[in-house]
Amino acid sequence: MTTIGKTIILRCEQAFHPGTGNGTGFIDKPVQRSVTTELPIFWDSGLKGSMKEANRPNTAFTPDEHKLLFGSDDNGSQPSAGLFSEAKVLLFPVRTAKGLFTWVTCPYVLNKFIAAQHIRSKYATKIKTSYPDPLNIFTAYCCNTEGVEGMSIAKQVAGTYKAGLEEFIVEVRNDENYKGLSEVLAGEVYPEEGLRYWHDHLKNNLLLISNELFQHLTYFDTEVRTRNKIKNGVAASTGLFVTEFLPEMTVLYAEMSVFQNADTVLTITTKLDNLKSTLFAGGSITIGKGLLNLHIIHELQES
Numbered sequence: 001m002t003t004i005g006k007t008i009i010l011r012c013e014q015a016f017h018p019g020t021g022n023g024t025g026f027i028d029k030p031v032q033r034s035v036t037t038e039l040p041i042f043w044d045s046g047l048k049g050s051m052k053e054a055n056r057p058n059t060a061f062t063p064d065e066h067k068l069l070f071g072s073d074d075n076g077s078q079p080s081a082g083l084f085s086e087a088k089v090l091l092f093p094v095r096t097a098k099g100l101f102t103w104v105t106c107p108y109v110l111n112k113f114i115a116a117q118h119i120r121s122k123y124a125t126k127i128k129t130s131y132p133d134p135l136n137i138f139t140a141y142c143c144n145t146e147g148v149e150g151m152s153i154a155k156q157v158a159g160t161y162k163a164g165l166e167e168f169i170v171e172v173r174n175d176e177n178y179k180g181l182s183e184v185l186a187g188e189v190y191p192e193e194g195l196r197y198w199h200d201h202l203k204n205n206l207l208l209i210s211n212e213l214f215q216h217l218t219y220f221d222t223e224v225r226t227r228n229k230i231k232n233g234v235a236a237s238t239g240l241f242v243t244e245f246l247p248e249m250t251v252l253y254a255e256m257s258v259f260q261n262a263d264t265v266l267t268i269t270t271k272l273d274n275l276k277s278t279l280f281a282g283g284s285i286t287i288g289k290g291l292l293n294l295h296i297i298h299e300l301q302e303s
Helices: 043-052 061-068 108-114 118-122 145-153 176-189 193-205 211-220 262-274
Strands: 002-012 082-084 085-093 101-105 138-142 150-154 160-167 168-174 223-227 241-245 251-260 276-280 289-296
Touching: 002 043, 002 085, 002 176, 002 262, 043 061, 043 276, 061 108, 061 262, 085 108, 085 176, 085 211, 101 193, 101 211, 118 251, 118 289, 138 289, 145 150, 145 193, 150 241, 160 241, 176 193, 176 223, 251 262
Parallel strands: 138 168
Antiparallel strands: 002 251, 002 289, 082 251, 085 101, 085 251, 150 160, 160 168, 223 241, 276 289
């Protein structure tokens, strides 16, 4: 038996609702979250189903190839050769007091992301074996002095700045140890030449914040929208409902493995580049939500 591993990057081009159904609190339709950390996730069944639907047999996939990768539709006579994990949040966009916004991540998220062997081998010279926690909850690290200065609201002692992230003021420190990491993430999240602006914005402005602050921001600073049900041209008295979305520009990642015979693995590997780069997933897609950009990280060695 042969196994290959791939990492799938999912970029939210629109607000995204990976819903859990009905909630018990203020939000009627919350997003899916990890039971352990309460960080946003997208369940594996939803991810696989969205990819399967977006890549129905066409010129890129024959019916047999589609069935091989995603499994049969009817009675489960042929299981999927592709094994999909849940998608986890990797980068979360937050408003800044100066500048438009920046992306944040945290040690917990990063250390899980770089645990994949194919990512470690591909970027062995650019990423560290682990990333430690910041000094305290309100300390953040940035790899680029220009990026720090662009979002800072006050300069402290040499090499430290103050920046506003949503309602919080954090001390930002320039740290070259994160430079390679930001280059790797920018290259994989925005590989397209036509999106160089966003590539550079991510590379220069990515902040590593504490696990606690990241958890707070991803829980309380999502997009929440209140909608109403219309009946016969009039708002229904019981139709008001509140839906939670992951904001536009959120980045998630998932792992995909293939555990089959060598011929199966080779067939699927050569077809992965044919996967559609855009797909709709989650709820509220009829009102323009859930547009995702998909990118596969390959094990190509650095040039």
